[in-house]
Amino acid sequence: MATFRAELVIRNASVFYAHRFTRVNLAIRSGKIIGVWEPTVAGPEAEEIFDASGLYCFPGFIDPHVHFGLQLGSENCSDDCATGSTSAVFGGITSVFNFTPVLTGAEDELAALYKEVSQSTERYRTNLFMHLTVAEPKISPKKLVELALRYKFRSIKVFTTYSSSGRMTSDGYLMDLFKATRGTPLVVMVHAENDAMIDFREKKLSSDGPVKASHLPYLRPTISEVEAALRVCLMVSEMGGRLYLAHISSGKTVTELYRHFSALLGKSIFIETCPHYLYFSDAFLKGERAARFTTCPPLRPEEERQELLKHFYAGRIHTIGSDHCPFASWVKEKYEDDYLHMPNGLAGVELGFVLLYNLLKSRENEISVEELARMFSSNVSTAFGMFPQKGSLLPGADADITLFDPNAEWKVTLDTLHGRNDYDPYEGLKMKGKVDSTIIGGKFVVRNKQWVSTRVS
CATH class of the missing domain: 3.20.20.140 (Metal-dependent hydrolases)
Structure with missing residues (x-):
């Protein structure tokens, strides 16, 4: 593929791309997805590589x-x-x-x-x-x-x-x-x-x-x-x-x-x-x-x-x-x-x-x-007339990405949630799967289930 430098590359995820899951890597720069390629193909240089092994990668x-x-x-x-x-x-x-x-x-x-x-x-x-x-x-x-x-x-x-x-x-x-x-x-x-x-x-x-x-x-x-x-x-x-x-x-x-x-x-x-x-x-x-x-x-x-x-x-x-x-x-x-x-x-x-x-x-x-x-x-x-800028991982789309861990097991409690209400209707339910990371405009807001940003520019 053409040589260019990415700010972030996501590798090894099961990526929901073009309406189906496939194994591809994603390159991100300036808030956009700028490259999608198969793992067997040499990718671009990157300032950061995120290993998403075991995760689903969604728009x-x-x-x-x-x-x-x-x-x-x-x-x-x-x-x-x-x-x-x-x-x-x-x-x-x-x-x-x-x-x-x-x-x-x-x-x-x-x-x-x-x-x-x-x-x-x-x-x-x-x-x-x-x-x-x-x-x-x-x-x-x-x-x-x-x-x-x-x-x-x-x-x-x-x-x-x-x-x-x-x-x-x-x-x-x-x-x-x-x-x-x-x-x-x-x-x-x-x-x-x-x-x-x-x-x-x-x-x-x-x-x-x-x-x-x-x-x-x-x-x-x-x-x-x-x-x-x-x-x-x-x-x-x-x-x-x-x-x-x-x-x-x-x-x-x-x-x-x-x-x-x-x-x-x-x-x-x-x-x-x-x-x-x-x-x-x-x-x-x-x-x-x-x-x-x-x-x-x-x-x-x-x-x-x-x-x-x-x-x-x-x-x-x-x-x-x-x-x-x-x-x-x-x-x-x-x-x-x-x-x-x-x-x-x-x-x-x-x-x-x-x-x-x-x-x-x-x-x-x-x-x-x-x-x-x-x-x-x-x-x-x-x-709402935003596809493919939103809701897709196609080259040129906004780099808004959800990484989901299908194997996480946890129980819904107020301590595991981040809202301000004093109760939640789903308290006590046992869940399989949890969001691992959230990327907005090419920047991590949540990473490895932890908060890493105070606001989105």
């Missing part, structure tokens, strides 16, 4: 759904930008998508939002991308798309629910938004639940007495997700554009999506689910610690969790988002009899890949490590 994982620093009412998420992204890099995450505050106004408000987002970037240990979150803004969908592209957003986030808090976007606006994004790189991310169903049940429950965490599955039923998801898919099929369905919680929803829109799935419609929907059922909302497992949409009945697992094992889920948004146990528990004001959310950014890797290892004949890697890398970067 840096991308978490498309985190809520670092979120404030709900008077309560703050336990993890801010710094602590959340620190947890992320220990989970092999090299890029995250967080959310802007909800835009309801016009162009000057968006300019202020962009300035606020830009100033927060240096607090992250990962690469940062933001979903532009809107709620029926006072500008036309066409103007919104024009501004989103000007400020280099890759996605626009909308809600089909939360009318009571002013966050809902109407069907009419959403239809025109899909039309306006047609032919652009923007994707519309949708939190899909039927607002009228939820509002009716909220009022009914409130009139009957305290609304508890155990009421959550009744309050936000599966049918509200199924109906809203099918409705927005129908909009895309008619109006064009691209749709990213956030945090799909039930296997029933996925079944109906494939029944009616299979030709569009993975092309113009993408399905995201979260680790907690694959691990927990609504049985966890019935115990004395029910408040600790509240999230939105809620955990579903066991048969729906099993149905979701079947879709996961069949490779019908496109991406995995952690929806990382933990609140302290004492914060949640003080709203035990006032669920309508309880801040919802669970941790997951650090454990996402290893949790699903362990699901995979329990049924290896049904889903491959390659397919799981795509859910955390190339599928995400494709959905």
Whole structure:
């Protein structure tokens, strides 16, 4: 191969390259992958050689759904930008998508939002991308798309629910938004639940007495997700554009999506689910610690969790988002009899890949490590228009790399994690496999399971 000098060479790993595992070496310089070659071929000179024997080498994982620093009412998420992204890099995450505050106004408000987002970037240990979150803004969908592209957003986030808090976007606006994004790189991310169903049940429950965490599955039923998801898919099929369905919680929803829109799935419609929907059922909302497992949409009945697992094992889920948004146990528990004001959310950014890797290892004949890697890398970067710069190890791609030790054995405890919450829903689980090193822009952030950097430039 041509002679050149690399800053870093990674050797002897099992590399996920061009959608399959192979034995190649990687050369990195100036934050980019500049060479890929077989071990039998002489490589370039290097300032440093990292021996990755026994490790998987993946494109840096991308978490498309985190809520670092979120404030709900008077309560703050336990993890801010710094602590959340620190947890992320220990989970092999090299890029995250967080959310802007909800835009309801016009162009000057968006300019202020962009300035606020830009100033927060240096607090992250990962690469940062933001979903532009809107709620029926006072500008036309066409103007919104024009501004989103000007400020280099890759996605626009909308809600089909939360009318009571002013966050809902109407069907009419959403239809025109899909039309306006047609032919652009923007994707519309949708939190899909039927607002009228939820509002009716909220009022009914409130009139009957305290609304508890155990009421959550009744309050936000599966049918509200199924109906809203099918409705927005129908909009895309008619109006064009691209749709990213956030945090799909039930296997029933996925079944109906494939029944009616299979030709569009993975092309113009993408399905995201979260680790907690694959691990927990609504049985966890019935115990004395029910408040600790509240999230939105809620955990579903066991048969729906099993149905979701079947879709996961069949490779019908496109991406995995952690929806990382933990609140302290004492914060949640003080709203035990006032669920309508309880801040919802669970941790997951650090454990996402290893949790699903362990699901995979329990049924290896049904889903491959390659397919799981795509859910955390190339599928995400494709959905948000970043492939192959992100989500690949091709020459010229950003040198964001996750090195994973498949043989490490450990137990999830608060001491083994790096977030700031006082509990974790996965505490006590025994894991096989652990992220060994995380490289962002060609620089180690985590190396040999140890922190080696304070920030990413």
